[in-house]
Amino acid sequence: MSTKQLDGKTLKNMLIGGVENLRQNSEEVNDLNVFPVPDGDTGTNMTLTLEGGVAAVSSDSENRVGDIIGKFAKGALLGARGNSGVILSQIFAGIKEVLEKYDTVGAVELCEAYRSGIAKSYASVSNPTEGTILTVFRESVEYAAKNINKSSSIEDFFKLHIEEARRSLARTKEILPALTEADVVDSGGAGYLYIAVGMYLALTGELNAADYKPAAAPTAPALDFDRFTRDTVMERGYCTEFLLRLSSYKVDPDAFEIEAMRAMLELLGGDSIVTYKEGDIVKVHVHTLDPGRVLTSAREFGEFLTIKIENMELGHSDVEGVKKKIEQKAPKKKFTVLTVATGEGICSLFTDMGADGIISGGQTNNPSTEEFIEAFNNHPAEDIIVLPNNKNVMLAAKQAAEMYEAARVHIVPTFTLMEGYGALSVITPGITDIEMLCKNAERAAKSIVGSEVTRAVRDVSIEGHEIKTGDYISITDGKITSVAEDRDAALIEMLEGVDMDDYEIINLFVGEDVDDDARVAITERLEELYPELEVIVYKGKQAIYDYLIAIE
Secondary structure, eight states, X not given: OOOSSBOHHHHHHHHHHHHHHHHHTHHHHHTOOSSSSSOOOHHHHHHHHHHHHHHHHTTOOOOOHHHHHHHHHHHHHHHOOHHHHHHHHHHHHHHHHHHTTOSSBOHHHHHHHHHHHHHXXXXXXXXXXXXXXXXXXXXXXXXXXXXXOTTOOHHHHHHHHHHHHHHHHHXXXXXOHHHHHHTOXXXXXXXXXXXXXXXXXXXXXXXXGGGOOOOOOOOOOOOOGGGSOTTOOOOSOEEEEEEEEEOTTTSOTTTOOHHHHHHHHHHTTOEEEEEEEETTEEEEEEEESOHHHHHHHHTTTEEEEEEEEEEGGGTOOOTTOOOOOOOOOOOOEEEEEEEEEOSHHHHHHHHHTTOSEEEEOBTTBOOOHHHHHHHHHXXXXXXXXXXXXXXXXXHHHHHHHHHOOXXXXXXXXXXXXXXXXXXXXXXXTTOOOHHHHHHHHHHHHHHOEEXXXXXXXXXXXXXXXXXXXXXXXXXXXXXXXXXXXXXHHHHHHHHXXXXXXXXXXXXXXXXXXXXXXXXXXXXXXXXXXXXXXXXXXXXXXXXXXXXXXXXX
């Protein structure tokens, strides 16, 4: 088989094939984790990112390469989560910048587009690290480009591309010492290889895109209809979502400004409004007491493709689990603070400390670019301060900030929940110098000694430690600082490595697997070992990490 010109239908099948092959191997990618802890999520993040792209084109009948890649890239951009997912979305954004002008393309044009993906993905990272997905993609594209000419087929391009991607992935272990020591290749690079292979298998017919089924959405808890009786007064309203195709006999779809839709929703008293326009399709999310009026007014612009209405009194929630009444919009605040967090106790504490909104997520559950944008819309202000609190969330937060135009968004570089705790401690209302406030928050975050204690999921020799499956380890500032057979011993060994003369408070957040007796026991032990320091213990209820520690 030899494909000289790639059309939109074939490209769509290839993209679906890439996502399917990645999904089938996502757990293997997740397991390529340097530290032997149960928090690998690269494969999951990359899959969810590209599933956003597939959702945008799955029902599309367009046969232009430019139309398909444009919609796919946009969907991946909004669905991007985790650093590898964001980089992946930028790869396809770069490919889109070249392909969007074509109806069909040959191997030479495809090479040009993939080179654009190199430039776009590298530019998305402030300090690109070689030995990662960036390297694997760049080297495999450059190799294919050197060996492609006008007589080459699309199959030729992908064969060359995949051959070098395999070699490049193997070399990542030689480039990054951490990979060498852990005896693993880069997880993002491995994920990309599965995508490229899946695209090739779909091109050759060995992988049937028609078999693709989107990942099943999490099962929603059963609704208790007795929560809304004949005597209940509606207060929270209806979560209303719809896709609307703009109609030429009603408006000019190309000239239509999405702000017209937003203005209409605000005039009707809508809350938690999120609106996007992609081509002639508009996506809307709004909380309203009168969905009928919203739908009737929306039809002034076009006709519905899908509609979903949920009674929020029954416990339906939006992306952030908003639990407020629908009421007249308040004037914009000077600034709002949004923080990524997980664990019921930690979320409650962060809210008490002044966070205006919690974006649910963190390790193994990275929020997407779109979730950040929705949170921005749900908490309007002149300035929005964001605490990502996870190194793997940072790029999605930055990408959302770059896309958002309704406010100035400031990303404070907090890389752990404990750094977020430190940053929140100095953010106070009434400040007018937002730049200085963010700098102070960053300094406070960096002043925290933060650590986390969890169990190892495999045997490994790393950083001079011999770790066995089931051992407890502490990780402090990205380094393993203790290894022990029980969590309390791991915690205490970690603390012994800190010069406590420089600090006053030990904050300990106990996870969901630590019962009350164990919590009381470790509190008493710490008070006995450090009588000069204040020991504060919270029920953080976080998963994976039995202990999170913030020393200040």
